[in-house]
Amino acid sequence: MEKYLLIALFAPIVGSLFAAIFGDRPKNVITGIVTSALLGISFLASFYLLTYVDETHIVKVELFTWILAGNFTIPFNFIADPVSVIMMVTVTTVSTAVHVYSMGYMANDKGYNRYFSYLSAFVFSMMILVMSNNFLGLFIGWEGVGLCSWLLIGHWYHKHSASWAANEAFIMNRVADLGMLVGLFILFWNIGSLEYDVVFENIGSLDNDTVTLAAIFLFVGAMGKSAQFPLHTWLADAMEGPTPVSALIHAATMVTAGVYLVIRANEIFALVPDVGFFIACLGAFVAMFAASMALVNNDLKRIIAYSTLSQLGYMFVAAGLGAYWIALFHLMTHAFFKSVLFLGAGNVMHAMDDELNIKKMGGLNSSMKYTGLIMILASLALSGIFPFAGFFSKDAILEVAFAEHAYILWAMLWVSAGLTAFYSFRLVMLVFFGKKEHKKFGFNPHETYTFVLLAMTPLAILAIVSGFFGGAFESYVTQILPHYDNHHHISGAAILIAMTLALAIGGIMFAVYKYSNGGFDKKLEQTFIYKLLINQYYIPEAYDRFLVQPFTRASTYAWLNIDNKIVDGTVDLIATTIYKTGDKTRAMQSGNLSKMLRWMVVGLVVLLTLALFYRP
């Protein structure tokens, strides 16, 4: 079994290194084929592990000891238990599809080989993240995905906005990663190990304050990666990257790493329910906050990005309230329907020559039937309509909120579900139906390659059916995750489900009705709320004004005054002193023998004096 674990882990990096060989050459289709094939192998190995691994068959591999210093031992070890296997299968499924899709999407890109190298390196980092058996390995993967995310957002680095967005994402994640590092330090300081087993065994013996502190700091790291408020702005800007990257990294896998961390460290978070409740509150807030921003945005990809944020909020509600398996379940279903939604958006962008404004589209269904169908199915799944995947997982989260008597959270999530349904179908209506606005701008939309559509199909099917595996999923992952049985708590579950479903359908109907009748009045755009939402609550502007600009000013000041004057001044002073000393003493070397003899005598006197008075 160890063999399959290693194959699953290392196949992506082999592909990445292979593609890297061609990094500076012109496009070579073989890089795409090889990386995709190796990803497929990794997927098969992961799937085989899925059928093998259970409570009694946990695969552990220790490659070698990585750090050994005194009592500090960090081995490079990996684990395939039900949770990591679920993550492995999810990651490899989506990334295989995205790799194949990218072969079509990036077909005319100059950085084709480089792109595939980075994409596979990302998958490798993500596999390390989910398969590591200690927190430090998880952190390595955590930083690895951050790096690959930076590389891929900035894939078109010649565009200023892309390189800026890449830096923003990276820097914001660094800020949060510091929190996570502090959390790891606290754990190590108090327990003396970062192995999952050891940490979870001993975490109960620590006092409550320490555990609270560790949990908070770990969650700060999760907030950065999963783009929770207030570190959320990078995710929307990360849409500057190629669309398959958005599908893989900024929807399906990397951004869910924060949720994975909370699930993985559930034994820490379970000890401090207050922190858990805070996580849930933040999650519910982000779910609503992000959904509201998605309502008015006109950028195809940003709408889906905000939707991702919102769904991550849902996951954190479930994880924060202790329903870890439900959080993982939503993570998985979300990975499927959200990635396919992004890939559909990629098809639309391709057809529209990279135009993103949905107001300039419309009526694309006639020329892109298959993409339209997939997008509609994915949107239905996202809105949580029975029998699509999102229905099962999202509904379970709402039930959890209700069962925990967190009625306010439940209400927030309920409203968000309605908003989700509305904005999803606002997007669908504006892009695929209605008047063909794009005619005015001279676009000539066309369906993409068939193999690209075929690559999307498995994801689309999973987006439809994966919800039905809920029962099996629960019994599988609760082998190591705590059970959460919400059916005991509430009697009126059916009513709740009906209410949510009704709201979601209502949202869809409203969107369909409004946008098939020409949309909203233009006057609405003058209202305060619209301006607030379209400007993302003025948060990016506030960050710019209150953080970026003061920091830039402080940096400029430090550069001009501290660096230029003090630091450079000191260095220059040393140099000029030596130079001037040399210049002055050069006169001694006159070439005149009697003068030289005089200096010799001076030297002799000095040395004699030293010899007389110096007593070591």
Added chain:
Amino acid sequence: MDIGLTHYLVLSTILFSIGLYGVLKRKNLLLLFFSTEIMLNAVNIGLVAVGNHYGDLTGQMFAFFIIAVAASEVAVGLGLLVLWYRKHQTIDLDSLQDMKG
């Protein structure tokens, strides 16, 4: 009055100072040679005196070495001096400035 070590060392110091003064003040190369010889022999006196005082022959041996080295130095030095005089018609110290950078 017995003549002891101190007297020899004082004589040695005086001779050395005279030699040093000559080295610093004289411009004539020949006199410079004289001065260095005086200094060397001042050191010789010191060495022999100290060697005698301690009953150790090393001082005297060293003095012989110095005499031998000084003799060969003078031989080579005077040879160069003669060459220099033939070339420049002077043995003034300040004329030796060929190496000035």
